[in-house]
Amino acid sequence: MPEATNGVDLRGGGLAILDRIDGVTLSSVTLPLPTGISDAKVLTGRQRPMTEVVLLFAEIHTEAGLSGIGFGYSKRAGGPAQFAHAREVAPELLGEDPSDIGRLWTKLVWAGASVGRSGASTQALAAIDVALWDLKAKRAGLPLAKLLGAHRDSVRCYNTSGGFLHEPVEQVMDNATRTLEAGVGGIKIKVGQPDWREDLRRVTAVREHLGTDVPLMVDANQQWDRPRAMRVCQALEEFDLVWIEEPLDAADAAGHAELARALTTAVATGEMLTSVAEHWELIRHGAADVLQPDAPRIGGITQFLKLATLAEHAHLQLAPHFAMEIHVHLAAAYPIEPWVEHFDWLYPLFNERLTTAGGRMYLSDRPGLGVTLSEQARAWTGESVSFGNSPGGSR
Missing domain, CATH: 3.30.390.10 (Enolase-like, N-terminal domain)
Structure with missing residues (x-):
């Protein structure tokens, strides 16, 4: 015994x-x-x-x-x-x-x-x-967010899946219209093409289509070097963007910090990093106004919560990358008002759907993550x- x-x-x-x-x-x-x-x-x-x-x-x-x-x-x-x-x-x-x-x-x-x-x-x-x-x-x-200690029952959300570069800008604008009608609050489009002037033309067209009141973000997916990033980001300042995402290589904390100091538009990055330690380099360099961790990429929720504490201490905004079925809970538990990325790619995998309305994504009352495999x-x-x-x- x-x-x-x-x-x-x-x-x-x-x-x-x-x-x-x-x-x-x-x-x-x-x-x-x-x-x-x-x-x-x-x-x-x-x-x-x-x-x-x-x-x-x-x-x-x-x-x-x-x-x-x-x-x-x-x-x-x-x-x-x-x-x-x-x-x-x-x-x-x-x-x-x-x-x-x-x-x-x-x-x-x-x-x-x-x-x-x-x-x-x-x-x-x-x-x-x-x-x-x-x-x-x-x-x-309890829903996971409530177990963690939710600060809100819904979070601001923006869509990325309708803004990729394989589609012409006319299709991107149509996608944005449907997305906003479905209750999503912001639109992110991809930039970073070999001809940066084409990027400016696409951003101009989308901003004119959306008007000045709809939150708009752009994402260069790490494709600019430091001189190009500085030039293009300064040109993008006029569009009143919520943020400019991954203007530089994900590991270039010093370069992102230089941009963050030079721009009035927020710099966002972090989705490609795979540990809390790598994100800490961004934080200590002052390299991001918006941190974009991805819980599956950094090892799960346990690691995400450690990173969220560091981000809050640095007074950073949070906009977790992809996997909204997980991140809606983690964002709801973050003290500073966050964003969550809306992707419809994973819809076929689950029997449940998250609700979007009025520009926000809502927690369900289902316990845990609130999803079951289809x-x-x-x-x-x-x-x-x-x-x-x-x-x-x-x-």
């Missing part, structure tokens, strides 16, 4: 344990996109058009019959690597109390320590970490593996 004091098992096997993980299922799901997507990286020859998104789903089950779901993703490359790494470390979760999320994140990091604490290794952990937070909120009967997502599953007592099995 384990020794205990005041009803608490001193050896970790008794009343202090609320529940135990008895099953984990990992699935690799390939989401096809209706058309090849091009931003400035394609037009400058650095990448091919994007035709699919590969997602890693984690489903965690407990002895008490509870379950949580989480996901991460990869664009163009890296999906198989994320699945392979998660498959190696996920058995370490069996028998653990799912409430101990921070400790479990550290345990999984050390299980794969030889491949580091950023990039594909920690992105593989993100799906698991998100699933644990989803499970914790479900146990409490039958279509199951049909697009290319590989899956289960450990412990999870339903299903390897295929």
Whole structure:
């Protein structure tokens, strides 16, 4: 019989344990996109058009019959690597109390320590970490934002999926009209083409189409060098933009800081970084007015919350990248009024939809993330593996 004091098992096997993980299922799901997507990286020859998104789903089950779901993703490359790494470390979760999320994140990091604490290794952990937070909120009967401590029940939102460079500017303007009619509040369009004057023509056309009251952002996807960025960003000042996103290479904290000091328009960046430490370089350099972390890219919600504390301390705005099904909760829990990026790409994967109205995205009253996997997502599953007592099995 384990020794205990005041009803608490001193050896970790008794009343202090609320529940135990008895099953984990990992699935690799390939989401096809209706058309090849091009931003400035394609037009400058650095990448091919994007035709699919590969997602890693984690489903965690407990002895008490509870379950949580989480996901991460990869664009163009890296999906198989994320699945392979998660498959190696996920058995370490069996028998653990799912409430101990921070400790479990550290345990999984050390299980794969030889491949580091950023990039594909920690992105593989993100799906698991998100699933644990989803499970914790479900146990409490609360939406995740309420578990974290929400500052608001809705967040400002802007759309990106209608503003890519593979479509002519006339189509981008039509997309923007439909997006605003659907209740989304802001529009972001892509820039960064080889001819920067064409960028200015597109921004001029979209701004005239939208009028002066609609929030407008632009995104160069890291395609300018420092002299070009300074020239084009100064030319963009007249359009009253909410921000100019990724004008420089994501790792160029000093260059972004120089731009931020020179411009009245806010500089936004951070989506391509894969750790809290990398974001800290932006913060300490004063390189961003708007920080754009991506929870799946930096290792999940546990890491995002650490970064959010640093961002709040620096009085930065927050506009999380992609994965709105996760980020609406995290943004709602951030003290400074944030933005959330609206992407409709993941709609086929879930049975539920987030509500947009009046320029804002609303939290649902469903517990956890508030999403369940659709039958279509199951049909697009290319590989899956289960450990412990999870339903299903390897295929």
